[in-house]
Amino acid sequence: MPELPEVETVKEGLNQLVKGSHVNSIDILYPKMINVNPEKLKVTLTNQNIKRIDRRGKYLLFRFSNDMTLVSHLRMEGKYDVEPEGTEPTKHTHVIFHLNDDRELRYKDSRKFGRMYLIKNGDEHTLSGLGTIGPEPTEDDLTFDYMKSIMNKGRGKIKPFLLNQSHIAGLGNIYCDEVLWLSKIHPETITNTISDNQIMELRKNIIEEIKMAIKGHGTTVHSYSNAYGEAGQFQNSLHVYGRAGEPCERCGTNLEKIKVAQRGTTFCPNCQHKVTKNG
DNA sequence: AACGCCTCCTGCACGC
DNA sequence: TGCGTGCAGGAGGCGT
Numbered sequence: 001m002p003e004l005p006e007v008e009t010v011k012e013g014l015n016q017l018v019k020g021s022h023v024n025s026i027d028i029l030y031p032k033m034i035n036v037n038p039e040k041l042k043v044t045l046t047n048q049n050i051k052r053i054d055r056r057g058k059y060l061l062f063r064f065s066n067d068m069t070l071v072s073h074l075r076m077e078g079k080y081d082v083e084p085e086g087t088e089p090t091k092h093t094h095v096i097f098h099l100n101d102d103r104e105l106r107y108k109d110s111r112k113f114g115r116m117y118l119i120k121n122g123d124e125h126t127l128s129g130l131g132t133i134g135p136e137p138t139e140d141d142l143t144f145d146y147m148k149s150i151m152n153k154g155r156g157k158i159k160p161f162l163l164n165q166s167h168i169a170g171l172g173n174i175y176c177d178e179v180l181w182l183s184k185i186h187p188e189t190i191t192n193t194i195s196d197n198q199i200m201e202l203r204k205n206i207i208e209e210i211k212m213a214i215k216g217h218g219t220t221v222h223s224y225s226n227a228y229g230e231a232g233q234f235q236n237s238l239h240v241y242g243r244a245g246e247p248c249e250r251c252g253t254n255l256e257k258i259k260v261a262q263r264g265t266t267f268c269p270n271c272q273h274k275v276t277k278n279g
Numbered sequence: 280a281a282c283g284c285c286t287c288c289t290g291c292a293c294g295c
Numbered sequence: 296t297g298c299g300t301g302c303a304g305g306a307g308g309c310g311t
Contacts, residue, residue, distance in 0.1 A: 001304065032287095058305080075305055077289090092289095111288050113305070129306060156282060164282095165306075173304070261283080264303070 002074045004058055004137065004170025005213035009232060010080060011055040014105075017082045021050050022100040023064075030094035033109070035117045044068055044118060045097075056124070057133045057169030063121065071117040071130060072107070078114030081106045132166045137210045142168060147203050154191025160261035161191045170210065174219055174241045177266050179205045181240045186274040187258075187265045195277045212237065240266040 002010065023045055028038040049065040062070040072078075085102040094112070097105040107114070117127055125131040134150075135141040154161045161167060162176045171179070180187050182205040185198060194202070213219060218232030219241075235242075239249055244257035244266045253270035 003305095073305080076303085109288095110290070111304085113288065115306085128308085153281080160282085163305080262285095262304085 001076050001172055001174065002058065002078070002218070003172035003175050003213075004055075004210055005175075005216075005234065006218035006232065007055055007058045007060060007074065007170075008214050009218045010074070011053050011060055014053045014060070014080060018050050018099065018103075018105050019052050021103075021105070023048055023050065023097050024100050025098045027096040027098070028094075029089070029096070030112060033094060033112060033115055035115070041070075041116075041118055045070065056130060057136070057165055058172070059130050059133075061124075067121045069119050069121050069124070071119060071124070071127065073115050073129070074109070075111070075113035075115065077111045078107065078109040081108060129165065134164075134166050134168045136169050137171065137206045139207055142203060142207060144200060144203055147199050148196065151194060151199055152192050156191060157187065157260060158185060158189045158191050158194065159187035159263065159265055163261075163263065168206065171206070173263055173265075174238070175206075175209055175213065177240045178238060179209050181267060181272060182209065184272055186272045187260050187267050189274045193274075193277055195275070198275065240268070242266070 025046055026042045028034065028041065031038045034041055044066070045064055045068065048068070051063045051065055054061040054063060058073060060072040060074070062072065064070065083104050083106060085098065085104055087104065089096065089106070090108065092108045092110045093106050094109055094114075095107040095116070099105060107116075119126065135146065150167055151161070158180065159176055162171050162179070163173070177187070179202065183198065183202045185194065185202065213234045216232060216234035216237060219234040219238065240255055244255050246255055247253065248255055248268040248271060251268065251271045253268055255266050256269050257264060257266045259265065
C-alpha cells in the first residue's frame with residue numbers, strides 16, 4: 001500500500017520519465033475513478049504539457065501547462081507505468097495518456113480503489129481529503145507545538161489518530177505500526193494521555209522513519225513498484241509490520257497482531273506500553 | 280468537533 | 296478441481 005515514501009518515489013520517477021511530455025490523447029477505461037466526466041477530462045488535458053508532478057501527503061499532483069491539476073491518489077494498489085505506444089492494456093489498466101513520443105503513461109489498479117480529481121491550480125483546498133490534510137512529516141512542518149496541541153485534543157486511540165490524514169500527512173498502516181514500535185507506545189493508547197516526552201519521541205521517530213524510507217525508495221509489499229517498475233528497499237528495515245509471531249528485536253517477546261479501528265496492527269505486547277501522563 | 284462505522288473493489292487464502 | 300466465503304485496506308461520507 002503506497003504511503004508517503006512510496007508516493008514520493010513514484011513522483012520522482014514520473015518527473016524523470018514524463019515531465020515536459022505532451023499529451024496527445026487520453027483513454028479512460030474506468031470512468032468511475034474520476035470526479036469529472038470523461039469528456040471533460042479529455043477536453044481539458046488533451047494537447048497540454050505535463051509541466052511537473054508534485055506530491056502532498058499521499059496525493060500526486062500532475063501540473064499541466066493550462067494551470068489545471070490532475071490529483072491522483074493510488075490508495076491500495078494504484079501504480080503508473082510508462083510503456084511503448086500500442087502495448088496491449090492489461091485488465092487492470094484504467095487510464096491511458098498517449099504521449100507525443102510513442103510512449104503511453106498508464107494508470108493501473110487491480111482493486112480500482114485509486115481516485116483522480118481534476119481541479120484548477122490553487123483549488124486543492126476544495127477537495128475533501130486534500131483540502132483538510134495535515135502538515136508533512138518533516139522537521140520544519142511537523143512542529144512539536146503542533147503535535148502537542150492536536151494530541152491533547154485526541155480522545156481516541158493513537159493508531160487511528162495517526163492514520164487520520166488531517167492530523168499528519170502521509171502515514172499509513174505500515175509506518176504507523178513502525179513509529180509506534182520505535183516509540184514504545186501501545187497502538188491503543190488514548191492519545192491525550194501521552195506525555196510530552198513521548199510526543200517528542202514520537203515526532204522524532206515519524207520524521208526520521210519517513211526520511212529513511214524515502215532514502216530506501218519506499219517499502220515493497222504486494223504490487224507496489226515505482227514508475228520504473230522497480231521495487232523499494234525499505235521492507236528490509238521494518239521492525240513489526242508483517243512480522244506477527246516473530247520475536248521483537250528489542251526484547252524477544254513474540255509480536256502480536258490485533259485489530260485496532262478495523263486495521264490489522266502488529267506490535268510488541270511487552271515493550272509497547274499504554275503509559276499515561278500520570279505514570 | 281471529533282470519533283466510529285460502513286462502503287468501495289478485487290485478489291487471495293482458506294475449507295470442503 | 297472448483298466453488299463459496301471471508302478478509303485486507305485508505306479515505307470519503309454519514310451518523311452520533
